Amino acid sequence: MEDDGLEKWKEAGSIASKARELGAGLVEEDVTYLEVVETVEAYILDQGAQVAFPTNIAVNDVAAHYTPRPGEKTRFRYGDLVKVDVGAHIDGYIGDTAKTVEVGSATYTQLIQASKKALESAIEVIRGGISLSTIGSIVERTMNSMGFKPIVNLTGHGIERFDLHAGISVPNYDDRGREFLPEGTVVAIEPFATTGVGEVRSYKRSNIYRMVRARGRLKEEQRLALETIQTGNPHLPFSERWLEERVPRVEKTLKGLVRAGSVYSYPILREVSGGMVSQWEHTLYITDKGCRILTY
Numbered sequence: 155m156e157d158d159g160l161e162k163w164k165e166a167g168s169i170a171s172k173a174r175e176l177g178a179g180l181v182e183e184d185v186t187y188l189e190v191v192e193t194v195e196a197y198i199l200d201q202g203a204q205v206a207f208p209t210n211i212a213v214n215d216v217a218a219h220y221t222p223r224p225g226e227k228t229r230f231r232y233g234d235l236v237k238v239d240v241g242a243h244i245d246g247y248i249g250d251t252a253k254t255v256e257v258g259s260a261t262y263t264q265l266i267q268a269s270k271k272a273l274e275s276a277i278e279v280i281r282g283g284i285s286l287s288t289i290g291s292i293v294e295r296t297m298n299s300m301g302f303k304p305i306v307n308l309t310g311h312g313i314e315r316f317d318l319h320a321g322i323s324v325p326n327y328d329d330r331g332r333e334f335l336p337e338g339t340v341v342a343i344e345p346f347a348t349t350g351v352g353e354v355r356s357y358k359r360s361n362i363y364r365m366v367r368a369r370g371r372l373k374e375e376q377r378l379a380l381e382t383i384q385t386g387n388p389h390l391p392f393s394e395r396w397l398e399e400r401v402p403r404v405e406k407t408l409k410g411l412v413r414a415g416s417v418y419s420y421p422i423l424r425e426v427s428g429g430m431v432s433q434w435e436h437t438l439y440i441t442d443k444g445c446r447i448l449t450y
């Protein structure tokens with residue numbers, strides 16, 4: 155890592171953490187998803203960081219990869235179980251963090267605690283050189299002891315500069331793997347607990363996209379869209395909302411780019427059996443003796 159890299163990482167992590175709390179605090183009955191993500195993303199920019207990926211709002215059996223489209227009117231309802239997952243970066247050093255809240259009711263307190271406790275238990279033992287399956291095993295055991303299952307096909311991940319999912323994947327169960335966590339790296343640990351069978355599958359397309367590469371002959375608005383994406387951070391995910399002001403007919407334009415293979419669209423991920431899902435996530439800097447929580 156560059157000399158000032160860790161300092162920027164700490165700063166980005168701290169902003170992401172405050173943005174997560176801000177966003178989760180706004181989740182209330184009748185508030186729109188859009189209001190929450192717009193407030194979170196404006197806050198990140200106002201703090202002098204960049205938004206690392208569109209703020210994810212995943213409700214009930216949706217585990218991840220949902221952000222509202224421009225003008226979307228969907229509102230939180232009483233009893234919703236809401237994951238707020240935010241990312242901020244400074245100069246490419248990304249803080250990625252999430253928490254779960256329930257709207258009004260207290261039906262899923264234990265389920266929420268399960269992913270939180272799993273993350274805390276993992277953080278207690280994490281250090282350079284620990285095996286990734288040990289981390290997964292701790293996450294799994296913590297959830298099982300509370301009567302829930304981990305989602306086995308969602309993982310934590312290494313983070314490198316301008317690269318949100320780099321290098322290692324950290325399982326949320328004991329996958330019997332033999333990989334180790336290197337000291338000096340940054341990882342996001344993100345346990346997902348569920349009342350269901352413990353697996354997600356791809357549902358329809360979300361409003362979260364990633365640039366692949368320009369292909370074929372482009373229409374004027376497609377060229378403008380790609381140009382806009384590339385003047386931002388071409389390696390990081392983006393949303394339709396971020397192009398709305400500059401690109402005419404943004405939804406149709408993006409559809410065309412997805413069809414042409416220039417842009418990838420992340421699918422919405424739902425629990426296969428319709429189970430409720432909670433998530434908790436921190437970005438950690440791994441040292442020889444433990445870790446520093448960058449998104450505390």
Ligand code: MN
Pocket residue numbers: 239240250251252344435
């Ligand atoms: Mn995240």
Ligand code: MN
Pocket residue numbers: 250311342344435
């Ligand atoms: Mn993550």
